[in-house]
Amino acid sequence: MNCSPPSTRIRNLALLALVGVLGPVGAQPIYRCGPERNVYAQQPCADGVPITADDRRSDTQRREAEQTAAREADHAQQLRHERLEREARDAAALRGQRAVAIRGVPETQPSASTTDAWRKSPSAKPKKPKRPTGSKKKRAAREEAA
Numbered sequence: 151m152n153c154s155p156p157s158t159r160i161r162n163l164a165l166l167a168l169v170g171v172l173g174p175v176g177a178q179p180i181y182r183c184g185p186e187r188n189v190y191a192q193q194p195c196a197d198g199v200p201i202t203a204d205d206r207r208s209d210t211q212r213r214e215a216e217q218t219a220a221r222e223a224d225h226a227q228q229l230r231h232e233r234l235e236r237e238a239r240d241a242a243a244l245r246g247q248r249a250v251a252i253r254g255v256p257e258t259q260p261s262a263s264t265t266d267a268w269r270k271s272p273s274a275k276p277k278k279p280k281r282p283t284g285s286k287k288k289r290a291a292r293e294e295a296a
Contacts, residue, residue, distance in 0.1 A: 178192055179192075179194075179200045179201075180192060180200070180201050180202075180203045181193070181194055181195055181198035181199065181200055181201070182198060182199045182201055183195035183196075183197060183198040183199075184197070185197070187199065
């Protein structure tokens with residue numbers, strides 16, 4: 151049994167009918183603004199174009215989309231976890247190996263006090279032999295004169 155007075159029932163029915171006619175309460179217009187129309191705002195702008203932003207999906211479609219998004223987020227977390235484990239394994243393996251030195255470059259960089267000694271040290275690159283100065287004719291003439 152309903153104990154509410156008739157005026158309350160009529161008011162509730164009228165309110166329900168009004169909500170059904172007006173649609174969702176609180177829906178505000180959205181405007182696309184800017185020269186390239188890539189800025190969205192709730193306030194009207196000078197060059198703004200109003201757009202409708204109502205979701206026309208059914209409850210089933212919306213629920214399926216939310217489930218898909220949750221599944222993809224879980225998969226992304228799983229992939230991230232696997233990547234971090236793999237990187238940790240690789241880093242541990244590299245710590246056990248000795249770094250490969252490049253020819254002519256010391257394994258550790260010299261400190262400021264040893265930089266000059268490092269620069270003056272002989273290079274790993276072999277030096278070219280010196281060429282004799284002058285031509286063969288000049289050399290032969292010098293030998294005859296001597």
